Amino acid sequence: MMPGRGAGWSVLLILMVMRPPLVIRGDDRVTTVLNRTVQLPCWFPLAKGDGGLSVAWYKEQPDGRELLVHKFIRDKEDLSEQDPLYRGRTQLSEGISQGNLTLTLTEVTRADQGTYLCKGASNFKFDTKKVELYIRDPVTKPTIEVSRTADGGVLLHCVSSSPDVTYEWLAEDGKIVTKQQNYTIARPREDLTLTCVVGDGVSEDRESIAIPHNREPSRSIPAVIAAVGGGIFISLLFIFCRKTSDDREWVTEAQNPSSLHLSVGQKAQIFCRMLNAKEILHHKWKFYSSKSKKMENSERVTVTPDSLIIDPVTPADAGLYICSVKDKSGMRYRGKGTNLTVTATPSLTVTENLQEALLTCKAEKFYPKDLEIFWSIHPNVQIAEDRTDNQDGTVNEISRLKLKGGVQEEDCACHVRHCTLRATLYRPGKVGS
Structure with missing residues (x-):
């Protein structure tokens, strides 16, 4: 008997010596993201009359040892020798009686990365399959930069700090409008909401932005002609066109970053700028968690016309922060919000x-x-x-x-x-x- 394996598994080892091998099918490489659930596939083809199926999953260690991840001996699970690192995080497929030995691993950590061994045996065959598990960081949430083109259009630039990612822009109905990092809108005629999706084939994240349309004049040109007559039409038309040009200035709510991940004791700083808004008369920040409250200056909080500073942060500060402004024309604008996450390592x-x-x-x-x-x-x-x-x-x-x-x-x-x-x-x- 091999040390540390237990009597139940020794029976499986004896079968492996006595029976001829047969290849187990499975993927050689699986990639997932931190804190997700992953499946390590493994199939053991069964012949008619084949029975007594047993399986044990191990993880190879650099020193040559094998950690027991999960064990199933002759129709019964045996987790008495399961390594504590995997306790409560493993489950075998419900189709094990049909030869499906796939292992589900939850709450994946970096320590889970490595080589796993799927060892299966029945009355007539046995084999071992290796599965490599790779762990990635999740894709970081993108940010959207907005600028105006020379002809009055809108240029959207999507940025993510994650390497080797792809970009897609989606319309409100979910249809892809482009697979480029930049997207240009020529003089929007209606309110638009566009979403930038960033992915690396394993995980993805997204950010949306609302683009207001160019406002139409309150009175049409024929109405102006009828009201003032043709004699002074040219002069009024010049004034009217200038007013139309001013009205077509669109407002962009530039609140950033969209998310903050900080440790207890660090400083949180969130910015809010309303581009092309008229003179701002009123500016406020609200915090949304289990309740909503207005942010005001205090020992830890500093509120300025274009930023909010919390120093130092505590777990109670975790939640959603939204800035809002009111300009001299009475228009109100809100930022898209900043999600603050606060953690502390034990x-x-x-x-x-x-x-x-x-x-x-x-x-x-x-x-x-x-x-x-x-x-x-x-x-x-x-x-x-x-x-x-x-x-x-x-x-x-x-x-x-x-x-x-x-x-x-x-x-x-x-x-x-x-x-x-x-x-x-x-x-x-x-x-x-």
């Missing part, structure tokens, strides 16, 4: 009490609140957990491990999984046997 400490055989694992000052603490130990223990809130909106969580029997130091690692971590954070305990 710090991890492990302390011990030798007399009471007690280990305490503390994950401190983290946000969001979704966090998982687990221990790499055998089941002969008692675990108690406690969570407290800090004044700045961050959270602490404590897990206490009471050892009932002799446990070696390497069996007592405390693991923490959180969205701010690229891999599971862990600290070893020091209580010996």
Whole structure:
């Protein structure tokens, strides 16, 4: 029996020695995005009368070890030896009886990237399939820059900081108007909403912009002629055309950035400019979370005519910020909004009490609140957990491990999984046997 594999899997290994191999079908490479759910495909063709199907998924380590990801032995799951990194995140296909050994992995982290082995066996055949899993960062949300062309049109320029992406511009009905990064509109005659979509084949993000149409004059030329007569028509026509030109100035709500991702303690700065608006008389910022409120100057908040500054940010500041203005003509304009996300990475400490055989694992000052603490130990223990809130909106969580029997130091690692971590954070305990 191979060490660390367990009796159930030893039966599968014996079958693999005794039966001839048969190729398992599956994709060699799978790419996904952080924090998503991914499927690692693997198929095991079954012949008539074939039965006793077993499968085990492993992940290869740089030192040659294999971490047990998921195991299914003769119609029954066996997760007693599953590596803690995959606990609660794996599931086999419902079609396993038809030879579908596909593994579903949820909440993907950077630590999940690597080579996976799908080992399958039945009464008459066995084989191993390798699947490479690659993890990418999600595509960053694009920003749209607006400028005016010499002939009075609108030039839209879409920009994303992600490399090797493609661009598409969509109309309101979802139809593609161009697959170029830039899109030019010649003198819009009606209100338009256009969306820039950025993708890399694995993930995508988008941003929309509203383009107001060129306003038509309030009175038609024939009406003016009828009202004033032909004698002074030319002079009035000159004035009328100047007024029409002024009225056709369109207003662009330039609020940026569209999203901010900050850590607790950093400074948030959001800009708001209304291009081509008449003299602005009133300017305000509103914050939308569970409730809406007007932003006003305070110890941490600075409101200026064209920006909003929050320094330092806390978890309570996370939400949507929208600027709005009112000009001297009475027109009101709103920005498209800025989504502020605030996170805090947990710090991890492990302390011990030798007399009471007690280990305490503390994950401190983290946000969001979704966090998982687990221990790499055998089941002969008692675990108690406690969570407290800090004044700045961050959270602490404590897990206490009471050892009932002799446990070696390497069996007592405390693991923490959180969205701010690229891999599971862990600290070893020091209580010996």
